Amino acid sequence: AANKYEQRQSDPRGNSYGEYRNMKQDKLDQQLSSAKQSELFKDLLIMLNGRLEPSASYLRQLIGQHGGQVVFQYTSGVTHMICQNLSASKFNIFSKRKIPIMYPKWVLMCVEQQKLIDTNDFIIQEIAEKLDIQQQTQISPIFQISQLNQSQFLEQQKQTEEEKQVLQLIESTQTTALVSSVLQPLNISQLSQLSPLSGTSPQAFYNVNRQVPQPQENTVQRYHESSRLHQLTQFKLNAQEFLIKNPPYGPKPTDTARPLFIHIDIDCFFCQASFLKLPTSKQQQLHGYPLAVSSNIKNASNSTADISSCNYTARRLGVHNGMWVSQAVQKCPNLQLLEYDFDFYNKLSLQFYDILRQFSSDIMPISCDEAYLKLSGIYTQQEDIKIIKQKIYSQLQLSTTIGLGENLIQARIATKLAKPNGFMFLNKEVFQQVIKDKQVDFLPQIGFKITEELKNMNIFTVEDLQNADIKLLRENFGEVKGQNLLNEANGVDFLLFQPIQNLLKQKSLQVSKNFNVRISQISVFKQLVFELLQELNQRSTDRQLKLNKLSITVNVAAANNKQFMKKMGCGVCNQVRSTIFIHKKCDQCVEELVDSVVNKIKMEDVRGVDVMGFVGEVKNIVQSKELGQNAQKKVEFWEKLQQQSQNTAEKQEIISCDDYFDALQQIDDQDVANALRKVFSAQCLCRGNLEEAFKLGIDGVEDMFEDKWRWL
DNA sequence: CTAGTGTGGTAGC
DNA sequence: GATCGCTACCACACTAG
Structure with a gap:
């Protein structure tokens, strides 16, 4: 395979692959324009995004034949967006610009019917609904917990009208999620049923498509679409964004003498989610089997694909995350492989956080399926906490594990021990009991390298670590890391609880x-x-x-x-x-x-x-050595400006003011005074809402500038 | 000593 | 023909001044 790839790279028809591709593209464009069939898409600039069915190259060809232009990256002037999957952030960008987002089916149907079909019929439903959820959630009634007493809150968790509404809301979205395959673009045979009047058989188009080489643009984007680790990080960022936009509204933790934390984690998240996506019959058939999520591969026994998530049946049989599929099936020949569904994971993740929002106002997200919650004093019974588990299960059909502890590490270890579908409380004493015989890599933050290093120091179990010489640890791992290791082993937090609002x-x-x-x-x-x-x-x-x-x-x-x-x-x-x-x-x-x-x-x-x-940060930019020898004066100037605007809403704007930034970049070391004058004028004049600037006019601004100038 | 830069480790599925 | 080895953040060693 590698050889073939390299041959292609050094194709004799061009000096480089890029040039070859351009030639090929030109040739293709010529062919297409000569084969022009209509002006249907005249004046349209259509963006193709991500993996498409039919393929992007085919769609490009089709659109070209009907007078349209195609791009693969967003540029100004894009009139339509074609995709099957789209991240929420991109969705927001396009919807903000009022660019219709359509399934590829739209192109096919327009061609079939020889008219531009109303885009409203095609705007991607699933994503639009996802956005709807967020909007609805924002306007949904918010529990005024601070004004309720504790028992009222717990009562409300079980009974209130709001509760029913939230439940309905999530149930309705869940139905959407589970049937979303219905919303996938129609396949070709369905299309021909829809448009029996077609002059050209869709099948014919489809065959042409097979001969057109795939375009090589967007290799990074395409790659990321199916990279689990990429998706995983994006999900986390999405969850953070969601919580910032939809702040947690649960009971506010009070400063009690003994704070409690829970750590909650969805059990083998990808695996459960992918399982949920299977048809019911398939689910029944696979019940009790060892399951794992991996790229869909034909030759499992040879595959070096990673197992990204596996259920606990598989784990008991020796399978673990990150293992190659070939190794996994060797250990566990019955292993059933499931496909990824990243959009679904993302959706579930946001719904997961939407549920958590009700239970505390202090949430610290760790990943798409894992968070710490600080609990208020109203949770006195374990049953109260198990409500969280029950809610997530009833609304999302996902089993979770909750660890409860007096600090983060206790909660974290409790989760680890209680998995799957468990609940555990650890205090200092029990923590010591359960942890001492574990291998050191059972503890968080101890990965491969540190385990190796500890082995060299003859430290294997947590108890060994507890008894290790702190001086030696500090020497080998550094002041902080060394201390952290010891703290962890003794159940003392080194991770600070940072609720989302402190992000x-x-x-x-x-x-x-x-x-x-x-x-x-x-x-x-x-x-x-x-x-x-x-x-x-x-x-x-x-x-x-x-x-x-x-x-x-x-x-x-x-x-x-x-x-x-x-x-x-x-x-x-x-x-x-x-x-x-x-x-x-x-x-x-x-x-x-x-x-x-x-x-x-x-x-x-x-x-x-x-x-x-x-x-x-503007401050850092000012400090960067790019700004040269007068940087210090510039910093002072900047800080002064900051103070000036301290109590106005303008502070934020000033930080992000492009003109200001650009002007700073141009500051002339030889003449700081002039440069700062430029900066300050730019600052005033570029922003209409600096009232004084307008009141005083240009001369006034100059005076103002002189005024600010004195301190320099 | 300070500030900035470079390096390496870990986490999530 | 393979099957998606990303990404944010921390701590610390090192270096120039």
Whole structure:
């Protein structure tokens, strides 16, 4: 397979694969325009997103034949968006811009009927409903818990009208989730039934499609769509976003002498969710079998696909997460493999958090299916807490495990011990009892490397760790880590409970591809970096983060690269990194970024690339050495400005004010005064709501500036 | 000593 | 023909000044 891929990369018809692709594209475009059949899509710019059925290349061809234009990335002027799956954030972007989102079926049906069908009939239902849930949740009646006494709250949990409404709400969405396969685009045979008048048989189109090579754009995006680890991180971010927009409204924990925490985790989340997606008959058939979620593969006994989640039957038979499918079926020949359904996982995750919102106002999300809750003093009975489990089960059919403890680590360990479908309370004494004989890697934060290191120190069990010499631990692991290890072993928290409302601004973001990367030409490498940067740009824009620094990491095959390697994986690699400062959109930095590493690597050894962006707080930007020797004065100026706007709503705006940012970038070291004048004018004039600026006019602004100037 | 940069480890399924 | 090895964040070693 690798050989074939490389042959394609060095196709003799072009100097590089990219050029070859362009030639091919031109040729294709010519063919298409010559085969133009109608002007149906004239003046439309249609964006194709993600994996499509029929395929993107086929749709492109079809749209081209009928006079339309196609793009694969969002650009201004896009009139329609075609997709099957779409993240909530992207959905928001398109719906905000009032760009209709349609299934590919729309294109086919327009062509069939030779008219532009009303887009309202096609806007993706499932996603629209997901958005509806969020809106409804926001306006749904909120329990005024603080005004209720404790028993009233618990009573309300069981009985109130609001409760019924919430239940109905979630039940209705759940039905949608379970039948969502109904909403998938129609297949070809269904289509021909719908449009018997068609002149050209859809089947014919479909066959043409088979001969058109798949376009190579969006390799990063396509890859991410089926990468479980990518999805997993996005789900977590989605959950955080959801909680910020829909704050928890449960009872407010009071400062009691003895706070309680729960740790809640959905048991083998992906596995349960994928199971729920099966038809009932299949579910009955698989009942009691060992199950695992993995990419759908034909040759399980040879596959190096990862098991991403497996049920507890499978675990008892020796299967575990992260194992290769081939190893798993060797241990457990009856293992039944289930398919991923990432959209469904995401949906369940948000519903999970929607339920948790009722139970505490202090929630700390850990991942898409796992959170800590700080409990108020009203939970006095274990039964009160089990209500959470029951609710999640009755509303989502997902079994969970809850650990209860006086601190986070106790709760966390309790969950681990009680899995699956369990509940456990640990206090200090019981914790000591249950933990002491466990291997050290039973504790969180102790992974492969630290286990190895501890082995070298003759520390194997938690009890060994408890008795270890703190000086030695600190020496070997550092001050903090060493102390943390000891704390963990003794059931003392080192993780701080941080409810969602304390969430700090994201500091960095990164986009990686370290799978199926085999490169022979620098142009291909550039294309990959470009795509990664585009994605980075997209994400930072979506999340309104301003990046001031970019870093690139290239994974380069090490001498023992092939050892333990997944077939298309990156194997053992050395990392080559480099960092640059940026003044422009990050997808315009390809050349600079590539240049910074290209001399240190051989293209044929590249096994993966990772670009990271650092969020530039204006304060940090001001401090960065890019601003040169007068940075200190500029910082002071900035801080003064901050103080000025301290008590106004403008503070936030000033932080994100692009003009301000740009002006700062242009500050001239030779003449700080002038530069700051520029900055300050820009600040005033670019923002209409700085009232004084308008009242005083230009001269007034100058005076104002002089006024602010004195402190410099 | 300080501030900035580079490196490595862990977590979720 | 393979089957999706991501990503945020922390701590600390190191370096320049």
